[in-house]
Amino acid sequence: MSNVLLQGISKSFGELEVVHSIDLEIASQEFIVLVGPSGCGKSTTLRMVAGLEEISDGMLQIGDRVVNDIAPKDRDVAMVFQNYALYPHLSVADNIAFGLNIRRVKKPEIKRQVADVAQTLELTDLLNRKPSELSGGQRQRVAMGRAIVRHPKVFLFDEPLSNLDAKLRIQMRAEIKLLHKRLGVTSVYVTHDQVEAMTLADRIVVMHDGRIEQIGTPMELFRNPANLFVASFIGSPPMNKLSGSVTVKNAVPSLDIGHGASIKLRSDSVSSDDHGRSIVVGIRPEHMNIEPGNGPGWSEIPFDLTLVEPLGSEALIHAMVGDTPIIMKVETRNEVSHLNDATRFYVQAEDVRAFDAETGKALDFTVAG
Ligand SMILES: Nc1ncnc2c1ncn2[C@@H]1O[C@H](COP(=O)(O)OP(=O)(O)OP(=O)(O)O)[C@@H](O)[C@H]1O
Ligand SMILES: [Mg+2]
Structure with missing residues (x-):
């Protein structure tokens, strides 16, 4: 178990820099997930930690040791x-034992450790089989066993579940978490699946184009995305975005999103410079209610309903606010036909986010409660 420190880590392939000066401090025993779209540099970053890819610039520390020039096998990572x-030609037991054999660990000790790991991963009855005689999930567990038996300081995972079908993926995800x-081994896990990131991570690192967009706990990213990229990437369906501007009428500032709808702001969060500023309002599908809310701090926004998708415990309502398509997610218990009559949604002040229309950066306008 060990902390891991990435300081100004960059990677270039020839002239082309694909990872740009990444800073990341991973605590001992932490489960970190790197998530982002295809090609954003997740695997490259992970492979630099593993030592499989040379580091072009910056410093990498595992524990209190700088490991930039340490060979992969001496980094204590799996x-x-x-x-x-x-x-393919080795049994499950020999696959798990492979690294121990190479390190010339004594036979009885190998046997004990393999039995131990097999029990942890429920592979005891399969130790004599060959990989071709296993299901995808079982093979995945053997691969994990081979990593565990080395007692590494750090586990590195690169999309370990993406070859499995949806159901098995959910099961293995829970097993990895358990x-x-x-x-309690420090873990860095790469995926492009934001649900996997949300469910596994202590902290998520959202990457985009070789840079870190935001680092935070799953709920921090869900509640307070630092920018529109994170707002769209985390959450499913993604955060709804409505364009508007800041207006101040009769000394009351609001986010005016057109079509007769606006959201009141607290006057102390707006300066005179903000008047007329173009903003994007972000509202999560889960935070749009079709029943009016009680008390102050609720805004009402009219829409034209497009269609309702029942999913059992919830339904998705697709609609248009002016020219902007939105998706709402509402809980359902019984029939959903009444949802077709909905004409407006209600949102609570604390669930509204504002972003600068040009830079996409989150703005700290405080919505009036
Ligand atoms: N050996 C290489 N030579 C040149 N370019 C490379 C090499 N390996 C990766 N790249 C480039 O570096 C960028 C980052 O690649 P990387 O594999 O880290 O992405 P990723 O985030 O893991 O994507 P995915 O989700 O598709 O696995 C990509 O643009 C890729 O084309
Ligand atoms: Mg990859």
Whole structure:
């Protein structure tokens, strides 16, 4: 178990820089998830930590040791890949024991450790099988076993579940989380799936174009995205975005989003410079209610309904606010036909976010409560 420190880490392939000066402090025992769209530099970053990719610039520390020039096998890290890279001709037991054999650990000790890990991962009955005789989930567990048996300071995972079907993925996701709870090994996990990121991470690192957009707990990113990129990437369906401007009428400032709808702001959060400023209002589908809310701090926004998608415990309502399509998510218990009559949604002040229309950066306008 160990902390990991990335300081100004960059990576270039030839002339082209693909990871731009990343700073990240990972605490001992923390579960960190790197998430972002394809090509944003997640695997490259992870492979630099593993030592599989040379670091072009910056400093990488594992524990209190700078490891930039330390060979992968001496870094005390274990990596689990998307394709599990098991040896097809070896049994499950020998696959798990492979690293121990290389390090010339004594036979009885190897046997004990393999039995131990097999029990943890429920592989005991499969130890004599070959990888080709296993299901995808079981192969995944063997790959994990091979990593665990090395007692690394850090686990590195690169999309380890993406070859599994949806149901197995959810099951293995829970197993990885449980395993981390039990072993407490510092982990860095790469995925492009924001649900996987939300469910596994202590903290999520959102990457985009080789840069870090935001670092935070799943709920911090969900509640307070630092910019429109994170707002769109985290959450499903993504945060709804409505364009508007700041107006001050009769000394009352508001976010005017057109179509007769506006959201009141607290006057102390707006300066005279803000008048006329173009903003994007962000509202999560989950925070749009079709029943009016009680008390102050609620805004009402009219829409034209497009269609209702029932999903069982919830329904998605697709609608247009002016020219902007929005999606609302509402809880359902019984029939949903009444939702087709909805003409407006209600949102509470504390659930509204504002972003600068040009830079996409979150603004700290305080919505009147
Ligand atoms: N060996 C290489 N030579 C040149 N460019 C590379 C090399 N490896 C990766 N890249 C480029 O670096 C960028 C980041 O790649 P990386 O594999 O880290 O992305 P990723 O975030 O893991 O994406 P994905 O979700 O698709 O796996 C991409 O633009 C990719 O084309
Ligand atoms: Mg990748």
